[in-house]
Amino acid sequence: MATTAVPAKRRSxxxxxxxVVTLVPVAAALNIIGGYIANAxxxxxxxxxxxxxxxxxxxxxxxxxLVGVITNVVGSFLTGPVNLPFAxxxxxxxxxxxxxxxxxxxxxxxxxxxxNLVVAFMVSLTAVPIYVFVFGGATGAFxxxxxxxxxxxxxxxxxxxxxxxxxxxxADKVIAGYVALAIIEALPENLTANTQLPKSEGLTKIVxxxxxVLIGVAVxxxxxxxxx
Numbered sequence: 432m433a434t435t436a437v438p439a440k441r442r443s444x445x446x447x448x449x450x451v452v453t454l455v456p457v458a459a460a461l462n463i464i465g466g467y468i469a470n471a472x473x474x475x476x477x478x479x480x481x482x483x484x485x486x487x488x489x490x491x492x493x494x495x496x497l498v499g500v501i502t503n504v505v506g507s508f509l510t511g512p513v514n515l516p517f518a519x520x521x522x523x524x525x526x527x528x529x530x531x532x533x534x535x536x537x538x539x540x541x542x543x544x545x546x547n548l549v550v551a552f553m554v555s556l557t558a559v560p561i562y563v564f565v566f567g568g569a570t571g572a573f574x575x576x577x578x579x580x581x582x583x584x585x586x587x588x589x590x591x592x593x594x595x596x597x598x599x600x601x602a603d604k605v606i607a608g609y610v611a612l613a614i615i616e617a618l619p620e621n622l623t624a625n626t627q628l629p630k631s632e633g634l635t636k637i638v639x640x641x642x643x644v645l646i647g648v649a650v651x652x653x654x655x656x657x658x659x
Contacts, residue, residue: 450622451490455498458482462502462521463509470510475573475654476603476647479506480554483525484611488537488626489618492529496522513570516561523557524550524604532627540629540639547608547643551600555593558600562592574599576658598657602650609643616640 459482466479479502487495499521507514531537531546562568568588569575577595578588586594615623616636629639 446490446622451494454486454490455494455501458486458495458498459501459505461485462498463506466502466506466514467509470572473573475599475651475658476606477599478603478607479503480521480524480604481607481610481614483521484528484550484607485614487525487529488532488611488628489615489623492526492533495525495529499525513566516565517558519561520554520557524554527553528608535627538627538629543608543612543629544605544643547605548601550608551597551604554604555597555600558596559589559593562596563589568592573654573658577654580657598650598654602647602654604647605650606644606647609640609647612643613637613640 461482462479465481466477468474469476469478480499483495483499483502486498500518502521503514503518527550528546531549536546537543562570568578568591574592574595577598578591581591581594582588612628613636615626615628
């Protein structure tokens with residue numbers, strides 16, 4: 432007998448409602464804290480989508496999207512209304528992480544890394560029109576320094592904003608993806624048994640996320656050098 436589409440349904444049914452109710456606000460809080468720290472320290476990354484990645488992979492893309500919306504709405508009370516339009520970026524990131532995971536694109540280390548790059552690219556595509564048409568190309572974030580550098584090189588505003596945003600987004604989403612992976616590895620096994628993530632045992636559970644984070648940090652350092 433055919434068993435198509437059954438595993439996905441069973442996976443969602445195994446997640447208790449209490450777990451969902453707990454994870455969504457915790458994931459949003461993780462985003463808000465990370466974003467606040469990045470903003471306060473003027474870091475070249477955003478750190479406001481780690482919880483989005485966790486929720487999108489474990490619970491599903493639309494739960495991740497809900498976490499993203501909560502993050503930006505609540506965050507707007509802490510750092511100002513500039514956060515609100517960028518809720519669209521958090522939603523797009525959640526959908527890419529969540530659906531790529533469901534399609535099996537997170538099973539291997541290389542494809543998980545590529546998934547994070549796709550998240551970065553799609554989030555940047557979403558962010559650029561917001562930066563340009565809502566805020567005139569600048570919001571006071573670190574990426575504005577890079578935008579100024581690219582403008583000085585003779586690029587137009589849209590290309591400059593995209594160039595600066597994609598560098599920061601690659602660093603940020605690679606870091607977010609691998610921190611999310613480490614968090615998911617630490618969750619109870621009965622709640623993550625069916626997550627299609629790179630298989631790892633022993634020290635590799637620590638080494639793989641660490642290497643991923645270090646790659647993201649390396650890209651962030653490159654953006655710092657360019658901005659100087």
